[in-house]
Amino acid sequence: CRPSSSSTSSSNIDSIMITKGGYESLIGNTPLIYLPHISSLLPNQTKIYVKMESMNPGGTGKDRAARSMILDAERRGELPPPLRRDLSNVDGSTREHGRSSDNDTPKMQTPQLSNNCKDDNDHQSSSFSNIPTNIHKIILAALHNTKTHGILIEGTSGSTGISLASLSCSRGHSVIVVMPDDQSKQKVDFLKKLGCGVVVVQNCSISNPGHYVNVARRVYEWLQKERRYDEYYWENVVSKRNNGNAQQIATAPSQQQPPPKLIQAAFMNQFENLANVQSHYRTTGPEIYSQLDGNVDAFVMSAGTGGTIVGTGGYLKERYYQDHAADELYGTSSQSSKQQCNNQQSSPPRIVLVDPPGSSLFNKVKYGVAYAAQQSEQKLRRHRYDTLAEGIGLDRITANFGLGCESISWGNTVCDRGKPRRKGAFGNRIAMLLNNHDTTAGQSNDPYQSPKLPTNNQSKIIDDAVSITDQQAVYMAHFLLRHEGLFVGSSTSMNVAGALMVASKMPPGSNVVTVVCDGGQRSTGRFWNRDFIVGERGLVWPGDDDDDDDAIVDAAGERGKDDILEVLGIDFESSMQ
Numbered sequence: 185c186r187p188s189s190s191s192t193s194s195s196n197i198d199s200i201m202i203t204k205g206g207y208e209s210l211i212g213n214t215p216l217i218y219l220p221h222i223s224s225l226l227p228n229q230t231k232i233y234v235k236m237e238s239m240n241p242g243g244t245g246k247d248r249a250a251r252s253m254i255l256d257a258e259r260r261g262e263l264p265p266p267l268r269r270d271l272s273n274v275d276g277s278t279r280e281h282g283r284s285s286d287n288d289t290p291k292m293q294t295p296q297l298s299n300n301c302k303d304d305n306d307h308q309s310s311s312f313s314n315i316p317t318n319i320h321k322i323i324l325a326a327l328h329n330t331k332t333h334g335i336l337i338e339g340t341s342g343s344t345g346i347s348l349a350s351l352s353c354s355r356g357h358s359v360i361v362v363m364p365d366d367q368s369k370q371k372v373d374f375l376k377k378l379g380c381g382v383v384v385v386q387n388c389s390i391s392n393p394g395h396y397v398n399v400a401r402r403v404y405e406w407l408q409k410e411r412r413y414d415e416y417y418w419e420n421v422v423s424k425r426n427n428g429n430a431q432q433i434a435t436a437p438s439q440q441q442p443p444p445k446l447i448q449a450a451f452m453n454q455f456e457n458l459a460n461v462q463s464h465y466r467t468t469g470p471e472i473y474s475q476l477d478g479n480v481d482a483f484v485m486s487a488g489t490g491g492t493i494v495g496t497g498g499y500l501k502e503r504y505y506q507d508h509a510a511d512e513l514y515g516t517s518s519q520s521s522k523q524q525c526n527n528q529q530s531s532p533p534r535i536v537l538v539d540p541p542g543s544s545l546f547n548k549v550k551y552g553v554a555y556a557a558q559q560s561e562q563k564l565r566r567h568r569y570d571t572l573a574e575g576i577g578l579d580r581i582t583a584n585f586g587l588g589c590e591s592i593s594w595g596n597t598v599c600d601r602g603k604p605r606r607k608g609a610f611g612n613r614i615a616m617l618l619n620n621h622d623t624t625a626g627q628s629n630d631p632y633q634s635p636k637l638p639t640n641n642q643s644k645i646i647d648d649a650v651s652i653t654d655q656q657a658v659y660m661a662h663f664l665l666r667h668e669g670l671f672v673g674s675s676t677s678m679n680v681a682g683a684l685m686v687a688s689k690m691p692p693g694s695n696v697v698t699v700v701c702d703g704g705q706r707s708t709g710r711f712w713n714r715d716f717i718v719g720e721r722g723l724v725w726p727g728d729d730d731d732d733d734d735a736i737v738d739a740a741g742e743r744g745k746d747d748i749l750e751v752l753g754i755d756f757e758s759s760m761q
Contacts, residue, residue, distance in 0.1 A: 263334040334448045339400035479697055491582045
């Protein structure tokens with residue numbers, strides 16, 4: 185059942201890139217690299233690998249989820265079809281293809297709000313008095329900038345917004361992002377350069393109406409329900425862009441008629457949108473499986489929405505049971521089938537969550553209760569700044585993460601003539617939820633359900649959790665830079681520290697995989713800023729203490745591995761207890 189590592193040939197990949205071209209063709213197929221210096225800290229010859237999601241075109245693995253969510257919204261009709269450019273017309277002209285009525289589509293305007301909206305906002309402000317002025321201006325800019333009538337709205341810590349905006353540049357939709365104020369200034373600046381409208385709100389609990397996700401949802405509702413925006417769009421964008429066009433004038437509404445409903449807004453809702461987890465089930469998981477020929481003993485990472493850890497972990501577990509299905513089904517009667525599905529692993533891969541301070545996901549996985557000690561001092565609607573980590577950790581259970589806490593009956597994963605089915609128990613679960621089927625976890629609607637594996641193969645996707653402190657993340661980031669040459673952000677640093685903890689308790693020779701979420705370039709204002717780390721967070725900056733600096737920089741020096749691990753804050757004896 186295991187594909188060879190070269191099942192997707194380089195020639196096929198090159199052909200896809202040449203045929204499709206553009207931003208989307210570069211998403212996925214990221215390298216998996218071995219970390220020799222981190223792995224050398226382990227006494228059990230376990231190897232630690234990192235999936236280089238920072239090498240996606242948007243610099244993060246969020247490209248995968250963004251593409252999946254946009255395609256799903258277009259498929260459902262929530263967003264209009266994408267704009268396509270044909271550069272090879274017979275007459276030599278360049279034409280844009282998108283909606284059936286391209287005459288209604290305005291051309292892209294400059295993203296500078298002062299240029300797009302100042303005059304319009306002055307004479308429209310009285311009719312939009314219930315909407316905050318800064319948000320109103322950003323909505324008007326988005327109306328001017330969309331080429332398809334489509335507008336994406338999302339609440340994000342930044343990385344997903346960057347991916348959505350980058351993809352929308354080529355597809356013709358405009359984007360409005362709402363993000364908390366505890367993110368780096370580099371992310372905000374990058375989003376604005378992509379032509380994205382950015383609303384920054386104070387970080388707070390999800391129970392607060394001012395939470396960035398709740399504000400994003402309200403922006404979506406205003407665009408959907410406020411017919412005044414349809415009037416504005418028709419009068420100030422569509423009509424002006426098509427001034428004098430005979431077809432446009434013929435179909436224009438009279439003064440007594442309301443304008444047509446052209447605006448199509450879509451709230452991406454990455455935390456609850458299962459197109460997110462599906463993207464990693466379909467791409468990230470299979471890539472890791474293929475790159476290690478199926479020999480994945482543990483997958484360890486943090487969770488923002490939960491899409492990556494649950495989608496990837498779900499695929500890896502599901503595929504493990506598929507690889508063992510022939511042995512269970514055919515016994516010794518079919519030696520060829522047994523050899524075909526042979527796998528060196530004696531147990532399913534361990535899927536382990538890495539959680540930062542202030543997040544409740546650690547306790548949810550360990551004890552079934554979504555609660556963190558930091559929350560005991562807080563009241564509802566209080567603003568929260570519990571960790572320096574950006575984009576990971578939550579105080580609630582999202583739909584994507586919740587799937588990882590469900591019990592899945594892997595017995596519904598089957599082999600058909602010694603080969604794994606295209607979609608198993610977890611894949612069916614995602615598909616049915618996306619299509620609004622009401623079903624129990626792990627129950628398959630695959631017509632080829634029989635024969636099944638024994639019913640005792642039932643477990644949750646996420647097996648365990650480890651907690652990483654901010655100080656551990658700082659130490660690990662500097663160690664990775666000095667010894668592996670990897671300049672990473674806070675979430676990646678926590679991932680690798682967590683992987684090291686998990687690897688220390690794995691059987692000798694195991695393969696542990698984690699993720700490089702993004703590079704440190706977006707974190708120079710916070711995580712890689714000494715004044716912020718020491719002055720605002722009260723942490724130790726490696727190098728300020730000569731002893732600590734020696735331990736981190738001279739990994740193979742006199743102090744030895746045990747001292748380095750102690751400085752990194754990792755206690756192998758108690759880390760997984």
